[in-house]
Amino acid sequence: MKRLALLIFILSGYVLHAQNQYKPPVIDKSPMDISYYPANYPVLKVQNKVTEPLLARILYSRPQKNGRQVFGELVEYGQVWRLGANEATEIEVYKDCKVNGEKLKKGRYTLYAIPYPDKWTMIFNKETDIWGAFMYDSKKDVLRTDIPIETLEEAAEAFSMSFEKSDSTVNLIMAWDKVKAVLPFSF
Amino acid sequence: MLVTTALCCLLAACEEKNDNNSNKVTVNPPAGIPHKESAITNGVDKSPMDMAFYPDNYPILKMQHKDVEPLRARLIYSRPQRNGRVIFGSLVQYGKAWRLGANEATEIEFFTDVMIDGQKVPRGRYIMYCVPYPEKWIIKLNSDLNTWGLQIDSTKDLFSFEIPISKTNYPYEYFTMQFEAADPGMELSMMWDSVKAVLPIRY
Numbered sequence: 578m579k580r581l582a583l584l585i586f587i588l589s590g591y592v593l594h595a596q597n598q599y600k601p602p603v604i605d606k607s608p609m610d611i612s613y614y615p616a617n618y619p620v621l622k623v624q625n626k627v628t629e630p631l632l633a634r635i636l637y638s639r640p641q642k643n644g645r646q647v648f649g650e651l652v653e654y655g656q657v658w659r660l661g662a663n664e665a666t667e668i669e670v671y672k673d674c675k676v677n678g679e680k681l682k683k684g685r686y687t688l689y690a691i692p693y694p695d696k697w698t699m700i701f702n703k704e705t706d707i708w709g710a711f712m713y714d715s716k717k718d719v720l721r722t723d724i725p726i727e728t729l730e731e732a733a734e735a736f737s738m739s740f741e742k743s744d745s746t747v748n749l750i751m752a753w754d755k756v757k758a759v760l761p762f763s764f
Numbered sequence: 765m766l767v768t769t770a771l772c773c774l775l776a777a778c779e780e781k782n783d784n785n786s787n788k789v790t791v792n793p794p795a796g797i798p799h800k801e802s803a804i805t806n807g808v809d810k811s812p813m814d815m816a817f818y819p820d821n822y823p824i825l826k827m828q829h830k831d832v833e834p835l836r837a838r839l840i841y842s843r844p845q846r847n848g849r850v851i852f853g854s855l856v857q858y859g860k861a862w863r864l865g866a867n868e869a870t871e872i873e874f875f876t877d878v879m880i881d882g883q884k885v886p887r888g889r890y891i892m893y894c895v896p897y898p899e900k901w902i903i904k905l906n907s908d909l910n911t912w913g914l915q916i917d918s919t920k921d922l923f924s925f926e927i928p929i930s931k932t933n934y935p936y937e938y939f940t941m942q943f944e945a946a947d948p949g950m951e952l953s954m955m956w957d958s959v960k961a962v963l964p965i966r967y
Contacts (some may be wrong), residue, residue: 611813
């Protein structure tokens with residue numbers, strides 16, 4: 578029995594030792610990415626091809642489908658979703674603008690979505706630098722707006738967010754699995 | 765018999781431990797996630813972006829109501845991989861500006877005024893880059909935000925700090941930046957390959 582105790586003691590010492598080893602941050606399963614309007618602004622800048630100022634920037638993480646049914650399953654309908662993974666998605670607008678017709682002041686916001694089978698409710702919230710949607714507080718909302726969704730023929734493996742210019746608006750295009758949503762901005 | 769078993773276990777444990785200290789062990793992807801090219805899909809960056817906070821893991825602390833001090837600093841950088849290459853003096857050349865990562869220039873934001881290397885750095889956002897040498901790093905803060913890291917406009921430099929470097933016990937596969945508490949203030953540790961540099965920051 579004593580010997581067994583000794584063995585356990587030795588092994589637990591090893592486990593503790595292993596735990597004390599420094600483990601640097603691992604590479605995220607859902608890597609972070611950044612999108613700008615104008616798209617690829619930093620690259621345009623070093624190529625001297627900038628024709629309009631930086632108007633918006635999004636920091637988000639990119640979860641992958643990995644064979645799962647995303648909307649209605651992994652991401653539940655009617656629940657606040659962090660629009661990505663890990664830290665809540667952050668959007669910064671560099672001037673006052675309109676989002677889907679509603680006024681938004683320049684600044685930094687957390688951007689959430691509540692997905693439904695036929696629309697997404699987009700939420701701009703004042704509380705930044707938080708993890709996921711676990712601490713979502715609707716009292717800090719500054720804007721909520723509904724947008725329709727479209728069905729994609731081919732499923733998108735990694736969640737993506739990118740800005741594109743259309744005739745009169747700058748569109749934030751969000752796509753994952755077979756769902757695509759477009760949020761229009763006017764600057 | 766049990767003693768023998770215990771000794772065997774101990775030996776095995778030591779061997780494993782040595783293995784952990786050998787040059788082979790690096791920053792691995794979390795267990796259970798197949799590390800293969802096909803796991804990286806649809807334009808997900810080869811050098812993924814990451815964030816570091818001081819206090820470390822601030823968003824999680826906040827979620828757990830364990831945030832005892834406010835957010836002081838936030839860093840956005842990309843994490844290139846060693847992939848068997850010699851990094852410093854080769855891939856990253858001595859005496860030349862390096863973006864401290866990959867892709868976009870690394871961005872640091874201080875939410876409070878800080879003191880670095882005896883200089884007062886006002887709260888705000890900066891890009892941060894490095895000029896590495898065999899025995900030291902020069903760290904620069906620059907005002908040219910949201911720029912690609914390959915062409916840094918040094919005319920927009922605001923601050924310059926010289927810091928010593930040290931050698932790590934084992935090579936870091938991924939470039940890593942992390943804030944840690946120090947007395948006083950905090951430290952920003954930067955590690956890649958076998959080089960570690962530490963920038964002390966007071967507030």
